[in-house]
Amino acid sequence: MSQRRGDRVQGRRAYGGVLVIPCQLNDAYRYWFLVDTGTALTMLSRQVAEEIGLDLTRPMRHERIASVHKVTRAPVLRLNSLRVGSQRATDIEVLVLSLPPDLRVDGLLGVNFLGQFRPTFEFDQGTLVLR
Amino acid sequence: MVEETGWDEQGNPTNGVVVAHAFDRETIVEPTSRLHMQKPGVKTFVFYDGPKVPEGLVVVL
Numbered sequence: 001m002s003q004r005r006g007d008r009v010q011g012r013r014a015y016g017g018v019l020v021i022p023c024q025l026n027d028a029y030r031y032w033f034l035v036d037t038g039t040a041l042t043m044l045s046r047q048v049a050e051e052i053g054l055d056l057t058r059p060m061r062h063e064r065i066a067s068v069h070k071v072t073r074a075p076v077l078r079l080n081s082l083r084v085g086s087q088r089a090t091d092i093e094v095l096v097l098s099l100p101p102d103l104r105v106d107g108l109l110g111v112n113f114l115g116q117f118r119p120t121f122e123f124d125q126g127t128l129v130l131r
Numbered sequence: 132m133v134e135e136t137g138w139d140e141q142g143n144p145t146n147g148v149v150v151a152h153a154f155d156r157e158t159i160v161e162p163t164s165r166l167h168m169q170k171p172g173v174k175t176f177v178f179y180d181g182p183k184v185p186e187g188l189v190v191v192l
């Protein structure tokens with residue numbers, strides 16, 4: 001039985017070992033996102049939302065966000081597309097939230113994208129594999 | 132912020148031109164928005180340069 005090789009997305013490890021990878025939004029805007037299986041909805045920084053022209057005054061809804069240290073509310077908007085490697089998903093809901101500048105990433109890649117695939121982490125290679 | 136000008140067969144950027152840079156992220160927002168308005172279809176890559184791991188920082192989200 002042959003194995004599906006999947007799409008290998010080269011990233012890098014940072015901040016104690018987490019994986020960050022380049023993601024392209026709306027086929028035009030590329031940023032580094034932290035891959036986070038503990039995040040239900042993919043998250044963008046407020047700066048990214050402004051750059052790609054999301055209208056923060058007209059979100060689809062607001063969600064309560066529970067993280068390890070606090071609960072807050074954040075607007076939910078929709079991306080036309082999100083591409084990681086050669087894998088592209090459309091109509092992806094995203095949260096917009098300010099991220100700490102020290103993180104030095106522009107978003108968190110969450111389960112609403114990752115869950116469309118069978119992701120494998122190769123931490124020793126700094127690689128995300130999407131099947 | 133870099134305007135991408137070349138890509139490999141997987142679509143990863145291989146060439147680009149630095150369009151804007153700044154010490155703080157906020158300063159990059161306006162030039163990025165402006166470039167996309169002026170050049171529809173342009174592809175950009177915004178990333179942080181310099182030390183990738185702030186000293187002593189471990190992420191627990």
